[in-house]
Amino acid sequence: PAVIRREDYTPPAWLVPEVSLDFALGVDGTRVVSDLLVRRNAPGQPLRLSGDGIAAREVLVDGRPSNHWRMEGADLVIDLEGDEHRVSIETALNPAANSQLMGLYASNGMLCTQCEAEGFRRITFHPDRPDVLSVYRVRMAGPKADFPILLSNGNCVASGEGPPNENGEDTHWAEWHDPWPKPSYLFALVAGDLVATSDSFTTMNGRKVDLNIWVRPGDESRTHHAMRSLINSMKWDEEAFGREYDLDLFNIVAVSDFNMGAMENKGLNVFNTRYVLADPETATDGDYDAVEGVIGHEYFHNWSGNRITCRDWFQLSLKEGFTVLRDQMFSAAMGSEPVKRIEDVRVLRAAQFPEDSGPLAHPIRPDSYQEISNFYTATVYNKGAEVIRMMRSMANFGAGADRFRKGTDLYFDRHDGEAATCEDFVKAIEDGAGLDLTRFRLWYSQAGTPRVTARLAHEGDVATLHLTQEVPLTPGQASKQPMPIPLRLALFDRASGKHGGEQLVVLDQAEASFTFPGHAEAPVLSLNRGFSAPVAIDAATSQEDLVFLAAHDDDPFARYEALQSLIVRHLVAAAAEELSDDERFTGRHAIASAIAAVLDDTALDDLMRGELLILPGEGYLAEQFAQADPTAIRREREGLKGWLAQALLARFTALHDRASAVPFSLEAAARGARKVKTQALVYLAAGAPEEAARRAAAQYDAADNMTDRQGALMTLCGLDTPGRAEKLADFHARYAGNALVIDKWFSLQAGSLHGDALAHVKALADHPDFTLGNPNRVRSLYMAFAANPAAFHDPSGEGYRIIADLILALDPINAQTAARFVPSLGRWRRIEPARAAMMRAELERIAAAPSLSRDTFEQVTRSLG
Numbered sequence: 001p002a003v004i005r006r007e008d009y010t011p012p013a014w015l016v017p018e019v020s021l022d023f024a025l026g027v028d029g030t031r032v033v034s035d036l037l038v039r040r041n042a043p044g045q046p047l048r049l050s051g052d053g054i055a056a057r058e059v060l061v062d063g064r065p066s067n068h069w070r071m072e073g074a075d076l077v078i079d080l081e082g083d084e085h086r087v088s089i090e091t092a093l094n095p096a097a098n099s100q101l102m103g104l105y106a107s108n109g110m111l112c113t114q115c116e117a118e119g120f121r122r123i124t125f126h127p128d129r130p131d132v133l134s135v136y137r138v139r140m141a142g143p144k145a146d147f148p149i150l151l152s153n154g155n156c157v158a159s160g161e162g163p164p165n166e167n168g169e170d171t172h173w174a175e176w177h178d179p180w181p182k183p184s185y186l187f188a189l190v191a192g193d194l195v196a197t198s199d200s201f202t203t204m205n206g207r208k209v210d211l212n213i214w215v216r217p218g219d220e221s222r223t224h225h226a227m228r229s230l231i232n233s234m235k236w237d238e239e240a241f242g243r244e245y246d247l248d249l250f251n252i253v254a255v256s257d258f259n260m261g262a263m264e265n266k267g268l269n270v271f272n273t274r275y276v277l278a279d280p281e282t283a284t285d286g287d288y289d290a291v292e293g294v295i296g297h298e299y300f301h302n303w304s305g306n307r308i309t310c311r312d313w314f315q316l317s318l319k320e321g322f323t324v325l326r327d328q329m330f331s332a333a334m335g336s337e338p339v340k341r342i343e344d345v346r347v348l349r350a351a352q353f354p355e356d357s358g359p360l361a362h363p364i365r366p367d368s369y370q371e372i373s374n375f376y377t378a379t380v381y382n383k384g385a386e387v388i389r390m391m392r393s394m395a396n397f398g399a400g401a402d403r404f405r406k407g408t409d410l411y412f413d414r415h416d417g418e419a420a421t422c423e424d425f426v427k428a429i430e431d432g433a434g435l436d437l438t439r440f441r442l443w444y445s446q447a448g449t450p451r452v453t454a455r456l457a458h459e460g461d462v463a464t465l466h467l468t469q470e471v472p473l474t475p476g477q478a479s480k481q482p483m484p485i486p487l488r489l490a491l492f493d494r495a496s497g498k499h500g501g502e503q504l505v506v507l508d509q510a511e512a513s514f515t516f517p518g519h520a521e522a523p524v525l526s527l528n529r530g531f532s533a534p535v536a537i538d539a540a541t542s543q544e545d546l547v548f549l550a551a552h553d554d555d556p557f558a559r560y561e562a563l564q565s566l567i568v569r570h571l572v573a574a575a576a577e578e579l580s581d582d583e584r585f586t587g588r589h590a591i592a593s594a595i596a597a598v599l600d601d602t603a604l605d606d607l608m609r610g611e612l613l614i615l616p617g618e619g620y621l622a623e624q625f626a627q628a629d630p631t632a633i634r635r636e637r638e639g640l641k642g643w644l645a646q647a648l649l650a651r652f653t654a655l656h657d658r659a660s661a662v663p664f665s666l667e668a669a670a671r672g673a674r675k676v677k678t679q680a681l682v683y684l685a686a687g688a689p690e691e692a693a694r695r696a697a698a699q700y701d702a703a704d705n706m707t708d709r710q711g712a713l714m715t716l717c718g719l720d721t722p723g724r725a726e727k728l729a730d731f732h733a734r735y736a737g738n739a740l741v742i743d744k745w746f747s748l749q750a751g752s753l754h755g756d757a758l759a760h761v762k763a764l765a766d767h768p769d770f771t772l773g774n775p776n777r778v779r780s781l782y783m784a785f786a787a788n789p790a791a792f793h794d795p796s797g798e799g800y801r802i803i804a805d806l807i808l809a810l811d812p813i814n815a816q817t818a819a820r821f822v823p824s825l826g827r828w829r830r831i832e833p834a835r836a837a838m839m840r841a842e843l844e845r846i847a848a849a850p851s852l853s854r855d856t857f858e859q860v861t862r863s864l865g
């Protein structure tokens with residue numbers, strides 16, 4: 001397949017100011033007529049329209065059949081003489097046969113579209129690139145009984161009854177008009193049997209916007225949290241970024257077959273049901289947060305993505321990184337800011353750090369790709385958000401005003417209506433916020449997580465901080481330059497437990513030293529507070545100082561970090577078998593006293609307490625090794641957890657008792673109670689399994705909400721106890737027919753700590769509820785399995801075989817979803833040699849398969865390379 005390079009960008013040869021689409025809808029057969037007004041933008045070039053798996057039934061130019069067109073590969077090329085023409089093309093589609101879920105497809109009898117990034121070309125021939133912006137008019141007609149609701153972007157401008165069709169069915173039609181020019185990837189159409197929950201929002205300038213959330217009949221009662229989140233998003237974007245919604249109507253549709261989380265189509269967002277439907281009986285607190293975050297994210301795209309879109313797909317982080325930052329800020333404002341920050345860093349470390357240190361590493365603005373779908377990554381999204389967050393910290397630190405906001409205001413003003421670049425964004429922040437970001441731009445072009453070392457020296461009354469940085473080499477980037485790294489820090493006085501104010505230092509060279517007078521005694525360094533830079537820090541902080549920070553740091557993230565470092569350091573040494581018995585004992589005791597302090601600290605709220613109690617994940621621990629041994633990591637992590645549970649048994653049972661007495665509500669205190677309740681069970685399961693099994697079974701039976709029920713079932717899933725099978729059967733029967741909850745049933749088993757998890761996954765693949773046809777179901781079983789190191793890395797290599805078989809079976813059905821499983825095998829270089837060889841062999845087996853999709857081919861070859 002061809003490699004597309006960022007440096008090869010050229011402006012479009014033809015613009016398309018107007019698009020008119022006419023759909024004759026049917027689940028097994030839909031006819032599309034596309035009418036384009038095309039205007040020449042560069043001399044001498046034919047009109048080149050991209051297609052993918054479609055054929056033109058008829059091509060008209062200026063109303064007359066044309067024979068000046070030809071197919072070049074999948075593209076339709078038309079020779080045109082003049083500077084402006086009307087081109088009309090008819091295509092025929094079979095949505096029911098579209099299992100890739102890109103373009104127009106059927107989901108439970110309903111028709112819907114997914115066009116980002118290159119799905120529009122599966123509907124009709126088009127210059128399907130984000131820098132061609134058009135005003136769309138869409139007409140659709142179809143049988144009323146199959147498609148009572150007909151939706152597209154913008155406003156519905158006309159509708160009516162049609163004549164009976166060839167099957168004698170009553171038909172109807174609707175016409176939609178979207179006044180805002182948009183690229184083809186933001187086009188959407190939905191037709192089906194849907195019901196709406198409706199509300200309205202009045203914007204800051206007094207315009208009333210009608211809001212609808214469309215779901216399948218029966219699901220209406222589960223949309224209220226999504227609606228509340230939407231209204232909160234609209235209000236928050238006005239207050240935090242001055243952004244007002246710009247249509248009179250905002251529709252959201254929930255679909256159960258969807259490749260990603262949601263899609264920000266102009267005025268018609270399409271969502272995976274998972275990020276819309278929530279009620280206490282079927283959704284956990286985590287699910288509630290995810291709905292709020294994704295609803296916000298898609299809504300915020302209306303400005304950061306739709307009003308200002310991307311010039312080309314290399315600029316994806318322009319809209320995704322910025323929008324992730326915006327959704328993170330929104331969720332922080334709606335809930336607990338420190339807890340949200342810790343969660344976001346945990347996600348970054350679990351998903352993005354491994355990307356940055358593996359064969360698929362790429363900068364947040366990639367330089368080349370074969371299949372753009374492979375670049376919707378944690379790097380583009382989450383690291384992209386961190387990079388913009390750093391600009392925000394540098395702009396706002398110590399400034400009385402929100403200087404970052406001046407930068408974003410300028411960006412929105414300057415580029416409204418344009419297809420922009422990451423460079424445009426940086427320049428606007430530079431100009432608006434008054435920063436010099438010359439060297440900072442390296443964050444856009446260099447991949448890899450920088451490693452910072454910090455050493456604090458003390459002489460007289462001066463503390464000196466020596467910092468170094470190294471940006472690791474990554475595939476295709478053989479040399480790296482130092483980047484500006486903004487580090488928030490504080491120096492604590494040991495005696496008082498206080499510091500004299502937070503400071504910001506920017507490390508912009510390979511090494512630098514910073515002096516801090518006024519410290520009669522050597523202070524304790526608290527560095528990268530709030531995770532001000534997405535880097536790995538080696539500060540060689542003593543165990544004593546980590547314990548000090550874990551108890552005293554007034555920055556909640558830094559406190560969490562100190563505790564995590566204490567545990568990571570211990571577990572890494574233990575898994576590497578570097579600890580004497582004595583060292584193991586003192587290490588565990590230090591951790592136990594820090595955890596006891598967290599359990600006893602009455603000033604902490606339970607949401608934060610629950611966060612602090614989460615041990616570093618196995619994936620993050622594996623990242624600390626050049627070649628990890630997943631068995632040793634699991635053994636040591638579970639061993640520590642069990643030891644802590646026994647050492648602090650009375651505290652954990654008391655915590656579980658206290659939290660169990662808190663009645664259900666969606667308020668923070670009750671959510672916190674549920675969080676620590678599950679954490680208590682997690683510890684008890686490792687150190688007092690019978691006690692945990694008894695408590696979990698009772699919690700399961702008493703549960704009046706999914707958070708408690710899922711937490712209890714998760715605990716039981718990891719144990720050898722009769723309650724395990726009993727409650728799993730109960731859960732399956734209780735929620736039969738509720739796809740999202742049955743997904744949980746699969747995930748809990750595939751991700752469990754049970755020693756037979758691998759065997760369970762094999763059996764579940766044959767369960768009648770399992771299907772490769774639904775991405776949520778596939779992910780619920782196999783993503784949970786691939787993220788369960790002890791099962792996936794079974795020494796037999798069977799886990800690797802299972803994932804490779806899955807990729808091969810899924811690739812022809814849904815290539816995008818199949819390709820997303822490749823990175824788990826692609827980590828082979830970072831795993832101990834015996835397993836690494838088996839992982840590599842499975843990648844080679846996939847690579848040798850005939851007719852792999854471009855998606856899977858690219859990921860497999862990069863992983864082997």
Ligand code: HT7
Nearest residue numbers: 116117259260262263264373376
């Ligand atoms: N912008 C949306 C991306 C998306 C997508 C990309 C490829 C294939 C299917 C997809 N569905 C949605 C999601 C977002 O970031 O908001």
Ligand code: ZN
Nearest residue numbers: 297301320323
């Ligand atoms: Zn997005």
